[in-house]
Amino acid sequence: MLTDILQQPTTWLTVTLGAYLLGQKLYQSLNHASWLPPVLSGFLIVTSLLWLTDTPYTVYKQGGQLLSFFLGPVVVGLAVPLFYHFHKMKKQFITILFAITFGSLTTVGTAIALAHYWISIDAITSTIASKSVTTPVAVAIAEQTGGISALAAAFVIVTGIIGAAIIPPLLKLFRLGSPQTTGISLGVCAHAVGTSRAIELGQEYAAYSAMAMTLTASLHAILLPWLL
Amino acid sequence: MVDTLDLGSSAVRCESSSLSFRTKIKNENMLVGLFALLVFLILGEAVQSWAAIPVPSSIIGMVLLLIVIILRNKIPKNIESAANKLAPLLPLFIIPISAGLITQVDIIQQHGLKLLAILTISLIPGALVTALILRLGNRTGNRLEKKSGSK
Numbered sequence: 001m002l003t004d005i006l007q008q009p010t011t012w013l014t015v016t017l018g019a020y021l022l023g024q025k026l027y028q029s030l031n032h033a034s035w036l037p038p039v040l041s042g043f044l045i046v047t048s049l050l051w052l053t054d055t056p057y058t059v060y061k062q063g064g065q066l067l068s069f070f071l072g073p074v075v076v077g078l079a080v081p082l083f084y085h086f087h088k089m090k091k092q093f094i095t096i097l098f099a100i101t102f103g104s105l106t107t108v109g110t111a112i113a114l115a116h117y118w119i120s121i122d123a124i125t126s127t128i129a130s131k132s133v134t135t136p137v138a139v140a141i142a143e144q145t146g147g148i149s150a151l152a153a154a155f156v157i158v159t160g161i162i163g164a165a166i167i168p169p170l171l172k173l174f175r176l177g178s179p180q181t182t183g184i185s186l187g188v189c190a191h192a193v194g195t196s197r198a199i200e201l202g203q204e205y206a207a208y209s210a211m212a213m214t215l216t217a218s219l220h221a222i223l224l225p226w227l228l
Numbered sequence: 229m230v231d232t233l234d235l236g237s238s239a240v241r242c243e244s245s246s247l248s249f250r251t252k253i254k255n256e257n258m259l260v261g262l263f264a265l266l267v268f269l270i271l272g273e274a275v276q277s278w279a280a281i282p283v284p285s286s287i288i289g290m291v292l293l294l295i296v297i298i299l300r301n302k303i304p305k306n307i308e309s310a311a312n313k314l315a316p317l318l319p320l321f322i323i324p325i326s327a328g329l330i331t332q333v334d335i336i337q338q339h340g341l342k343l344l345a346i347l348t349i350s351l352i353p354g355a356l357v358t359a360l361i362l363r364l365g366n367r368t369g370n371r372l373e374k375k376s377g378s379k
Contacts, residue, residue, distance in 0.1 A: 016327075020320040039319035043326045050330055057331050064324025070314065071321050073265035075286035076272070077311030079293040080303055095365030099358045107354025114346040119339050131347060132354070135322045140284035150328030151335065157326065159347050166348075167355045176359040184362060185355040192318065212358075218287060225282035 006053050012063030019045035032200065035161055037193055039135075043157070071136040078137075078214050085211035096184065097215070103188045104216045107132050108224075123148055129224055131155040134191040137217040144225045156191065163190025164197035179204035187212025261310025268293045 005011050022045060023038035030036060050060055089096060108129055115125045127147030130138040135156045142152035167185050171177040179202060186194035187209035198209035272289025275281070281288065297303055329336070336343075 016323050017320070020323060023319070037319065039322050039326065042319060042323040043329070046323055046327045047330050050327065057328055060327060061324065064327065067321050068324040069321075070317070071325075072269045072286045072289075073262060073310070074314045074318060074321065075284075076265045076268045076289040076293055077307070077314055079290045079297060080308050080311040081315075082290075082294060083297045083303060092366075095362060098365060099361035102361055103354050103358025106357040107350045110353050111346055111350035114350060115343075118342050118346065121335075121339075124335065124339070124343075128343075128346065131350075134318075135325070136318065137284070137287065139322075139325050140286050144282055144284050148332060148335075149325055151332050153322060153326040154329050154332075155343070155347060158344065159351065162348050163351050163355075166351065170352065170355055171359050174356065174359070176356070176363060180366070181359040181362045185358045188358050189351050189354045218290065221287040222283050222291075225284070 006055055007059060009063035009066070012055075012060045013066055014063075015049060016042070016046055016064055016067055019043075019049075032196070035165065037157070037161070037196070040157055040161070068139075071139060075136045075140065078217065081210060082214045082218065085207070085214065088207070089211060092180075096212070099184060100188055100212055100215050101219060103185065104132055104220065107189050108220070122146075124151070127151045128155055129227075130220065131159045132189055132191065133217040133220045134213055137221050141221055141224055157193070160190045160193025164194045167194065168197070168201065180208055183208030184212040187214075188216050191216070257306045258310045258313050261304075261306035261308070262314075264304070264307050265289075265293075265310055265314075 019042040020038060023041035026041050027033065027036060027038050046060075049055075050057065086093065108131070111128045111131055112125055115128045119125070123146065126145045127142050129145070130141040130147065130152050133141065133156070135153050138152045138156045139149045141147070142149045164186065167189060168177065168182055171182050171185060182201065183198050183205040186198045186205070190197070191213045195206065195209040195213050198205040268289040269286060270289075271292055272285040272287070275288050275292070276283065276285040293307070
């Protein structure tokens with residue numbers, strides 16, 4: 001009977017929802033610790049259940065894809081914050097656009113070069129290129145450029161966690177810290193996890209970070225498929 | 229599906245249940261917005277296959293929506309409501325994709341540490357370049373005219 005239940009898409013849909021809710025609870029009770037975002041704890045719960053029950057991913061996916069389908073409309077909806085921020089920051093827009101373009105291409109270029117020399121597997125190199133954009137866009141890019149979407153999601157999450165931890169002290173060390181510079185660097189390099197760190201630092205940080213995150217994502221989604 | 233999602237979001241945020249009437253109206257707006265987002269997604273797919281562009285269809289849909297918003301110079305309320313309701317649920321939508329990592333155990337075992345190092349190292353020049361350009365840009369900007377003086 002249990003094996004029957006484990007084959008049902010509904011079961012895995014429910015498990016995923018439950019894991020997310022639990023992850024959210026954990027995140028709140030840990031005072032919004034940026035090293036354990038709900039997506040990471042949810043991921044750990046789901047994968048350990050899959051591993052324990054020996055369920056193949058293809059079975060899980062039938063339930064899980066009902067949720068990941070919504071990544072499409074979420075990405076389309078990014079037009080809303082993009083327009084909103086553009087409207088608010090018109091004056092500094094050119095500088096910000098330059099900073100975001102070159103900053104994000106620097107981090108991606110470094111990652112591609114390192115991956116190319118250290119690992120030299122094409123699929124990994126083209127997957128790591130999308131590491132600095134928010135996960136839904138990274139997954140879409142990976143699918144488009146022959147990368148591995150699951151790996152892309154993992155890279156993005158790990159990058160976000162490390163970036164949120166090291167970017168604010170790094171910029172302070174080089175005396176470059178300010179709501180604008182730290183906020184935008186967080187958004188460029190550490191996307192959504194960085195933005196949630198920026199929210200903790202203050203509202204001005206958060207606005208800059210959210211804008212940088214959305215701009216980086218759209219920029220990379222449009223540029224990377226042609227370059228890879 | 230939408231019901232399931234909403235159950236998730238309201239349970240998480242512990243929204244008060246006394247606003248049932250307002251919530252209902254909001255939900256209806258949100259559905260119209262979701263419908264519009266899906267239409268733009270389909271349009272994006274259509275443009276992608278028609279023009280054979282390698283850009284993800286969801287991004288093309290986003291650009292199309294952005295063009296419409298810029299032309300109207302105003303964000304449609306329904307779309308805004310749908311986008312704002314969906315965005316906080318992003319981690320939920322990502323979990324199924326990231327769970328696919330269990331099919332990549334070989335790569336993680338072989339290259340896990342190197343990948344971790346690459347991800348960490350590549351952050352440093354990226355953050356510094358971003359911050360430096362902003363600093364320089366603001367300085368020239370301030371010299372040209374007195375702007376962005378909020379800091």
